[in-house]
Amino acid sequence: MSDSSTKILDEILQDGKDTDIVIPVMGATGAGKSTFINYLFGDGKDHVQVGHHLTSCTVNVTPVILPSTSRNPQNPDSEPTRVIILDTPGFDDTLASDVEILRRIANWLATSYRKKMVLAGVIYLHDISQDRFTGTARRNLSMFNHLCGEASLDKVVLVSTKWERFRDAQIPTAREGELKDKHWKFMVGKGSQVERFRLHSLKDEPLEKTGKESARHIVNLVRQRQAQEKGKVIKKFAIQIQHELVDSKKFVPQTEAGKQLNYSLKEFIDMQKQLVTLEKGTAEAGDQDREDKIVEMERTIRRLEEQMRSLKVSLPQRLKQIFKKLELAQFYVSAWYYTALICV
Numbered sequence: 420m421s422d423s424s425t426k427i428l429d430e431i432l433q434d435g436k437d438t439d440i441v442i443p444v445m446g447a448t449g450a451g452k453s454t455f456i457n458y459l460f461g462d463g464k465d466h467v468q469v470g471h472h473l474t475s476c477t478v479n480v481t482p483v484i485l486p487s488t489s490r491n492p493q494n495p496d497s498e499p500t501r502v503i504i505l506d507t508p509g510f511d512d513t514l515a516s517d518v519e520i521l522r523r524i525a526n527w528l529a530t531s532y533r534k535k536m537v538l539a540g541v542i543y544l545h546d547i548s549q550d551r552f553t554g555t556a557r558r559n560l561s562m563f564n565h566l567c568g569e570a571s572l573d574k575v576v577l578v579s580t581k582w583e584r585f586r587d588a589q590i591p592t593a594r595e596g597e598l599k600d601k602h603w604k605f606m607v608g609k610g611s612q613v614e615r616f617r618l619h620s621l622k623d624e625p626l627e628k629t630g631k632e633s634a635r636h637i638v639n640l641v642r643q644r645q646a647q648e649k650g651k652v653i654k655k656f657a658i659q660i661q662h663e664l665v666d667s668k669k670f671v672p673q674t675e676a677g678k679q680l681n682y683s684l685k686e687f688i689d690m691q692k693q694l695v696t697l698e699k700g701t702a703e704a705g706d707q708d709r710e711d712k713i714v715e716m717e718r719t720i721r722r723l724e725e726q727m728r729s730l731k732v733s734l735p736q737r738l739k740q741i742f743k744k745l746e747l748a749q750f751y752v753s754a755w756y757y758t759a760l761i762c763v
């Protein structure tokens with residue numbers, strides 16, 4: 420993305436006001452977030468960039484304004500409502516580390532909350548054409564839950580995408596059932612809604628809403644829930660990470676989502692130990708399974724090392740002194756410990 424377009428996108432946030440409605444779209448890389456957002460416009464144009472390659476496409480948090488701005492009928496002179504849809508990069512991205520992605524999402528959401536922009540709800544996309552609920556899918560769902568917090572899950576719509584990759588609806592329907600019974604069970608129990616984003620109907624399947632209508636229907640679900648809550652808590656509604664960063668004045672690594680990344684750093688140490696043991700084993704065996712495991716672990720280690728480097732960069736001396744002053748001893752010590760590990 421060019422510098423000038425990034426500047427324009429920043430302006431949406433800079434102009435943020437309490438009449439703005441924000442709806443972030445999240446999910447793993449390639450789940451179809453940018454495609455979903457473009458369908459909301461229904462004009463065939465790319466308002467956000469869609470990726471057709473194996474590398475991640477959206478690397479920055481990108482807000483777009485839906486062309487459905489409306490005025491308050493009781494007060495026609497008031498500012499029109501801007502509905503801002505937020506495109507986000509997924510975790511386990513191929514281009515940026517999880518620490519960096521969390522920092523970008525967290526900064527945008529915290530700034531919007533400070534400006535009193537109203538977060539109406541969150542849309543989470545999952546690619547139903549994936550044969551397995553992979554580590555990346557699990558990680559994204561876990562990070563998403565820690566960003567939102569349990570209390571916000573009734574503002575979440577869980578959406579499956581890429582149904583068109585099947586000949587009929589049998590397999591994706593069964594997969595959706597499995598998601599509801601297993602991976603999404605907790606969230607559905609806390610009030611998350613489940614929906615399908617559909618581009619066109621499959622064999623013997625009448626569908627009322629496809630393409631733009633399907634995408635708009637999902638956004639309307641979020642807005643309807645917000646309307647039901649109007650006058651109650653909506654003006655104060657925020658997801659967990661916004662409360663943590665703005666109300667509780669925490670640093671990103673201290674938030675529930677940030678702590679997830681610390682756990683990954685601990686994993687790094689365990690993995691190194693396991694790797695040494697496995698390497699010893701392969702010297703005598705030539706065992707293919709074992710070799711595959713090593714390749715997979717080396718890949719994870721490289722990813723975690725990258726995160727550690729990012730953490731080091733995000734912890735300059737000045738910040739360390741602040742932690743010390745605030746007597747955040749536990750966090751300070753562990754951050755120092757990991758930094759020292761990288762230096763040896």
Ligand SMILES: Nc1nc2c(ncn2[C@@H]2O[C@H](COP(=O)(O)OP(=O)(O)OP(=O)(O)O)[C@@H](O)[C@H]2O)c(=O)[nH]1
Pocket residue numbers: 446447448449450451452453454455468469470471472474475476477478507508509580581582583584616618
């Ligand atoms: N058939 C089908 N293809 C889809 C759908 N959504 C996305 N795609 C395709 O999936 C690929 C990735 O889509 P994107 O919209 O770029 O996915 P993304 O979640 O924004 O990916 P990142 O920006 O990398 O995080 C593109 O080739 C899209 O055309 C869908 O609902 N159905």
Ligand SMILES: [Mg+2]
Pocket residue numbers: 452453454468469470476477506507
């Ligand atoms: Mg994208």
